Amino acid sequence: xxxxxxxxxxxxxxxxxxxxxxxxxxxxxxxxxxxxxxxxxxxxxxxxxxxxxxxxxxxxxxxxxxxxxxxxxxxxxxxxxxxxxxxxxxxxxxxxxxxxxxxxxxxxxxxxxxxxxxxxxxxxxxxxxxxxxxxxxxxxxxxxxxxxxxxxxxxxxxxxxxxxxxxxxxxxxxxxxxxxxxxxxxxxxxxxxxxxxxxxxxxxxxxxxxxxxxxxxxxxxxxxxxxxxxxxxxxxxxxxxxxxxxxxxxxxxxxxxxxxxxxxxxxxxxxxxxxxxxxxxxxxxxxxxxxxxxxxxxxxxxxxxxxxxxxxxxxxxxxxxxxxxxxxxxxxxxxxxxxxxxxxxxxxxxxxxxxxxxxxxxxxxxxxxxxxxxxxxxxxxxxxxxxxxxxxxxxxxxxxxxxxxxxxxxxxxxxxxxxxxxxxxxxxxxxxxxxxxxxxxxxxxxxxxxxxxxxxxxxxxxxxxxxxx
Amino acid sequence: xxxxxxxxxxxxxxxxxxxxxxxxxxxxxxxxxxxxxxxxxxxxxxxxxxxxxxxxxxxxxxxxxxxxxxxxxxxxxxxxxxxxxxxxxxxxxxxxxxxxxxxxxxxxxxxxxxxxxxxxxxxxxxxxxxxxxxxxxxxxxxxxxxxxxxxxxxxxxxxxxxxxxxxxxxxxxxxxxxxxxxxxxxxxxxxxxxxxxxxxxxxxxxxxxxxxxxxxxxxxxxxxxxxxxxxxxxxxxxxxxxxxxxxxxxxxxxxxxxxxxxxxxxxxxxxxxxxxxxxxxxxxxxxxxxxxxxxxxxxxxxxxxxxxxxxxxxxxxxxxxxxxxxxxxxxxxxxxxxxxxxxxxxxxxxxxxxxxxxxxxxxxxxxxxxxxxxxxxxxxxxxxxxxx
Numbered sequence: 001x002x003x004x005x006x007x008x009x010x011x012x013x014x015x016x017x018x019x020x021x022x023x024x025x026x027x028x029x030x031x032x033x034x035x036x037x038x039x040x041x042x043x044x045x046x047x048x049x050x051x052x053x054x055x056x057x058x059x060x061x062x063x064x065x066x067x068x069x070x071x072x073x074x075x076x077x078x079x080x081x082x083x084x085x086x087x088x089x090x091x092x093x094x095x096x097x098x099x100x101x102x103x104x105x106x107x108x109x110x111x112x113x114x115x116x117x118x119x120x121x122x123x124x125x126x127x128x129x130x131x132x133x134x135x136x137x138x139x140x141x142x143x144x145x146x147x148x149x150x151x152x153x154x155x156x157x158x159x160x161x162x163x164x165x166x167x168x169x170x171x172x173x174x175x176x177x178x179x180x181x182x183x184x185x186x187x188x189x190x191x192x193x194x195x196x197x198x199x200x201x202x203x204x205x206x207x208x209x210x211x212x213x214x215x216x217x218x219x220x221x222x223x224x225x226x227x228x229x230x231x232x233x234x235x236x237x238x239x240x241x242x243x244x245x246x247x248x249x250x251x252x253x254x255x256x257x258x259x260x261x262x263x264x265x266x267x268x269x270x271x272x273x274x275x276x277x278x279x280x281x282x283x284x285x286x287x288x289x290x291x292x293x294x295x296x297x298x299x300x301x302x303x304x305x306x307x308x309x310x311x312x313x314x315x316x317x318x319x320x321x322x323x324x325x326x327x328x329x330x331x332x333x334x335x336x337x338x339x340x341x342x343x344x345x346x347x348x349x350x351x352x353x354x355x356x357x358x359x360x361x362x363x364x365x366x367x368x369x370x371x372x373x374x375x376x377x378x379x380x381x382x383x384x385x386x387x388x389x390x391x392x393x394x395x396x397x398x399x400x401x402x403x404x405x406x407x408x409x410x411x412x413x414x415x416x417x418x419x420x421x422x423x424x425x426x427x428x429x430x431x432x433x434x435x436x437x438x439x440x441x442x443x444x445x446x447x448x449x450x451x452x453x454x455x456x457x458x459x460x461x462x463x464x465x466x467x468x469x
Numbered sequence: 470x471x472x473x474x475x476x477x478x479x480x481x482x483x484x485x486x487x488x489x490x491x492x493x494x495x496x497x498x499x500x501x502x503x504x505x506x507x508x509x510x511x512x513x514x515x516x517x518x519x520x521x522x523x524x525x526x527x528x529x530x531x532x533x534x535x536x537x538x539x540x541x542x543x544x545x546x547x548x549x550x551x552x553x554x555x556x557x558x559x560x561x562x563x564x565x566x567x568x569x570x571x572x573x574x575x576x577x578x579x580x581x582x583x584x585x586x587x588x589x590x591x592x593x594x595x596x597x598x599x600x601x602x603x604x605x606x607x608x609x610x611x612x613x614x615x616x617x618x619x620x621x622x623x624x625x626x627x628x629x630x631x632x633x634x635x636x637x638x639x640x641x642x643x644x645x646x647x648x649x650x651x652x653x654x655x656x657x658x659x660x661x662x663x664x665x666x667x668x669x670x671x672x673x674x675x676x677x678x679x680x681x682x683x684x685x686x687x688x689x690x691x692x693x694x695x696x697x698x699x700x701x702x703x704x705x706x707x708x709x710x711x712x713x714x715x716x717x718x719x720x721x722x723x724x725x726x727x728x729x730x731x732x733x734x735x736x737x738x739x740x741x742x743x744x745x746x747x748x749x750x751x752x753x754x755x756x757x758x759x760x761x762x763x764x765x766x767x768x769x770x771x772x773x774x775x776x777x778x779x780x781x782x783x784x785x786x787x788x789x790x791x792x793x794x795x796x797x798x799x800x801x802x803x804x805x806x807x808x809x810x811x812x813x814x815x816x817x818x819x820x821x822x823x824x825x826x827x828x829x830x831x832x833x834x835x836x837x838x839x840x841x842x843x844x845x846x847x848x849x850x851x852x853x854x855x856x857x
Contacts, residue, residue: 006491006538007531014488042527183477186484217628398628400579405625409555435472442480449484454551457544460535461562463504463730 001042003189003244004196004456012039013248020177020252029149029172032252036154040117047116050086055151057082058126059144062133066140076134080127087123090115095319118158120316122151124283129165131287138166146172155248159241161259161279168254175253185250187430187445192243194448197455199421200237202414203229206406211374215383216392217400223387225406231370232418235264238277264422267358268342269333269365280316284309299339306335317373322381326372333365491538501536503732508536549733559625565731568623572741573670574727575623580616582633583849588641590852595645597855601824605832607839608694611851612687613638614675614789614844615653617668620660634845652686665747671725671738673844674716676746680792683842687793688800691838698778701799705752710745718791751799759798768808772798783834785809785823786842793842805834809843821850825857 001008016035020028041048061079065072088096094110101108129150132138141147150172156163210218210226218226242259249256263275273281289309295302307328314327346358368385375381386392407415429441501508512529515522523529535541553560553567560567566575583591595611602609615634622629631653638651656667659682667679675683681703688700713722723729724738731737751757753776761770772794782804784790784797790808798804807827809820819825823841831839841854 001527001531005531006534007527010488010491010534010538014485017485042530045524045527179474179477183481186481190484400626400628400630402625402627404559405578408559408561409557410552413555433473435476438473438476442476446480446483446487449487453487454544454548457541458548460541461504461545461732462506463732 001039003241003248004193004452006456006460007042008039009453009456012042017251028175028177028252029146032153033145033149036149036152036157039154040152040157044117047119050090050116050119051122051152054083054086054123054126055144055148058130058151059141059147062130062140062147063142065130065134072134076130079130083123083127083130087119089113090119092315092319121160121162122157124162124280124316125156126151128162128283128287132165138169141165141169141172153249153254155245155252155254156256159238159245160277161242161245161256162283163256163279164282167257171254177251177253181250181253184430185247185252187442188247188250189244190247190445190449190452191430192240192245192247193452195236195240195243195421197452198448199414199418200233200240201455202411203233203236203418206411207233207374209401209406211380211384213400215380215387216397218384218387219394219397219399220387220390220392222399222403222406223384227367227371227384227388229415230374231264231367232415232422234370234373235260235422236418262422262424262427264363264366265359265424266362266366267346267355268337268362269330270337270342272362272366273330273334280313284313288312295338302338303335306338307331310334320376322372322376322378325378326369329365329369329372491540492534494539495534496537496539496541498537503542503729505730509533545732549731550736553733553736562731565727566623566625567731567737567741568625569737569740571624572743573621573623574725574731574741575618576673576727576730577616577618577846578623578626579618579628579630580634580845582630582637587849587852588637588644591641591849592645594852594854594856595641595647595649598824599645599647601828601855602839605835607831607836609647610650610687610690610838610840611647612650612652612683612840612842613848614679614683614842615651615656616845617673617675619653619845620656620668620679621666638848648690650687650690652683655686656682666744669714669716669725669727669746670744671728671741672714672716673727674714674789675792675844677749677792677795678747680789681749681796683789684793684796687797687840687842695778695780695838698780698800701751701796706749707752709748709750711748712742712745714742714746715748716788716792718794749795751795753799757798770794770806772801772804772806774798774800774802777801777803780837781805781835782838782840783807783831783836784840784842785827786840787844787847789844790842805836819853821847821853822856823854 001012003009012035016031019031019035023031037048040051057079061075061082065075065079068075090113094113097108097110100106129138129141129147133140141150150163150165150168153163153168207226207230210222210229215223239260246256246258257279259277259279261275261278263272266272266275289305292305292308293301294305310327310331311324312327313330314324317323317327349358368388371384371388372381375384383392387397432438432441496508498508500506509529509532511533512523512526514526549562552562553569556569558568558570560569564577566578568574599609601607615631618626618629619631619634622631635651635653638649642649656679660667663678665678666676667682668675685700688698692698692700711722714725715722724734724742728734728738728741756775758773759770760773761768777798777800779802782797782801784793784804784806786793786806786808787810788808790806794804794806809823810817815822815826823831841851843850
């Protein structure tokens with residue numbers, strides 16, 4: 001089930017809200033757990049055993065780690081291996097086989113394994129809990145169903161944010177559902193839905209219309225248009241989903257940490273990664289980078305550690321070389337910035353044009369990175385990048401479409417709004433207390449909701465144009 | 470503070486009511502008329518007949534609710550109207566594009582060259598079918614009418630791929646040894662000379678003028694092998710004009726299929742139907758006899774015209790063929806027309822399997838000529854004509 005689906009909006013959410021708001025507090029955890037299982041099973045019932053297995057392994061593993069401290073390292077390793085083996089099999093096994101085939105020239109058949117929804121998120125979430133128990137940073141949760149609720153709580157189950165157990169441990173035991181939180185949560189949810197339906201989808205269509213063509217059918221300008229469209233699409237898609245997750249969490253009494261902090265205002269790639277998918281970056285920092293030694297053991301080891309982290313960050317996003325390359329490119333620039341001591345440079349050069357240059361550099365790297373992220377075909381990706389760098393002579397390009405094909409009023413508006421909202425201009429808009437402003441904002445939010453629902457409805461309109469025969 | 474609570478209370482009330490409203494009434498219609506498809510039906514969680522759980526229940530329920538929630542049609546229409554008014558010139562509904570300035574609608578923007586694999590299958594299909602025809606003393610003529618986008622390219626398109634399309638057809642013709650009659654060049658040549666549209670603005674079909682060019686191009690080729698054939702000249706027809714669309718030869722003039730599929734016909738059709746199309750009637754049509762099977766349109770028909778050439782013709786076609794049949798029957802004594810996308814009993818993906826479903830009929834009818842007549846969108850389907 002997706003948050004933008006009609007089943008979720010018109011059935012699941014109102015029904016669950018009614019049940020939770022009208023039932024006694026002591027039943028809330030159980031109700032949420034059942035609802036989360038139904039939420040997941042709605043689209044993927046056959047993969048329920050996987051998530052249950054991850055829950056059980058992590059629960060038992062943490063219990064044993066806290067009880068048998070003498071063997072806790074071995075127990076931790078066993079738990080991690082077990083959890084990661086699910087992730088490896090479902091997400092990376094076919095990729096691994098294809099690498100073996102490429103290297104050895106063999107022809108081992110791929111299993112065409114279907115990826116269970118959210119496995120990357122809930123596996124990492126479960127691992128973070130077990131490691132935190134190992135480190136004595138959290139108390140072990142002895143109640144299986146509360147722990148299950150932590151892992152499969154539906155707002156963050158399929159697309160994050162990756163929630164640390166520590167952040168909601170208290171809420172699992174005791175939380176209040178207040179009018180203020182419901183109100184803020186709904187508003188946050190609507191903003192997330194609008195980001196997804198009105199901005200991400202519109203800009204995604206522009207990106208697809210550019211990248212679906214052969215690179216020599218688009219000019220440099222159009223390649224840039226596609227790249228910028230995708231840069232904005234992926235942000236609004238992902239942050240929109242995070243907003244919806246955070247909003248839904250608030251409605252039911254949970255406070256999740258922010259997952260995005262206006263990443264496109266960054267002045268360095270390092271800063272970008274402090275603002276982009278914060279929960280994932282934090283996870284890799286706390287559970288991989290720091291255990292590897294972080295930046296404490298000299299430059300060479302720092303480079304190694306950063307390289308490993310970013311290659312794996314890329315790999316986490318998808319079992320394909322383009323994701324690894326994307327991770328590697330980001331890692332390269334972060335290493336470079338670390339070696340050049342970008343923090344000192346930023347502190348030293350503060351004039352507007354310095355900031356402008358640094359911001360431009362950051363955006364350039366990020367946008368090029370997204371082109372790699374988008375295209376699983378390297379040849380296409382590099383051809384588009386070559387185009388973007390104006391390295392393709394104009395006579396080699398036979399454009400198929402004019403500019404209005406990509407940009408009509410709707411797309412231009414989406415670009416403008418997306419660029420504006422990528423800056424923290426409206427950061428605290430939901431917290432304004434002036435009554436008249438509040439009325440205006442609420443009307444605006446209801447309008448956004450109506451427009452989003454219209455887009456959802458329009459997506460259900462499916463005339464038989466294509467089967468002309 | 471109290472005021473703010475009241476403001477938010479009203480906000481939340483409106484929001485939750487709007488969440489619940491769509492499921493207060495579920496449409497029980499079977500068909501979405503303006504989408505030309507069946508609406509998804511409810512599939513229960515437990516199949517009591519097969520006694521098993523439906524593990525696709527979530528997907529089935531979503532599909533069912535998506536098609537039937539209350540207010541869906543109004544929301545879709547409002548969304549489309551907003552997009553229509555917001556757009557400066559081009560309104561895009563998926564692949565469907567409306568050009569508000571030139572007042573023309575397109576269901577797709579371009580038709581590219583079919584890929585190499587497809588071409589080899591088409592070559593094999595044509596070869597095999599031609600062998601069957603040759604073995605049975607039948608002459609085979611495949612005719613392809615171009616898509617509207619090839620004749621009236623949208624201004625959005627710089628390279629409409631006509632060159633690639635022609636190359637593909639030429640290549641397939643050469644490799645298969647079967648001459649495909651692709652009417653694009655003739656239609657483009659006549660476009661400037663005829664003061665009427667050759668394709669409808671709000672429909673994907675050719676007009677009568679466009680169809681006549683198709684007819685004449687075909688007849689010129691046939692005449693080389695059958696000199697006794699007479700090509701009916703334009704002067705032998707009576708003409709009438711109408712702003713609306715009639716491509717099936719019936720009595721009804723409509724807004725056009727593309728307009729219908731846009732979902733906002735009331736908003737834009739009057740604007741787009743701003744020119745006249747020509748419609749024809751043969752002056753000596755009174756001697757024509759038709760024995761047809763109807764299903765809103767003729768899906769198969771025997772045409773008898775005593776003054777036509779003494780040849781038996783079988784023509785297999787699609788929705789482009791009825792316009793051709795305004796001209797073709799007057800050139801031959803007996804034509805049997807079979808519409809390939811007519812019979813519902815044949816699965817959609819098999820409808821072009823002419824030999825599979827009609828071989829016996831062909832052998833019984835014993836035509837001198839077999840014509841396939843359809844438009845470029847279904848050109849790849851030629852791969853199936855000899856498939857058993």
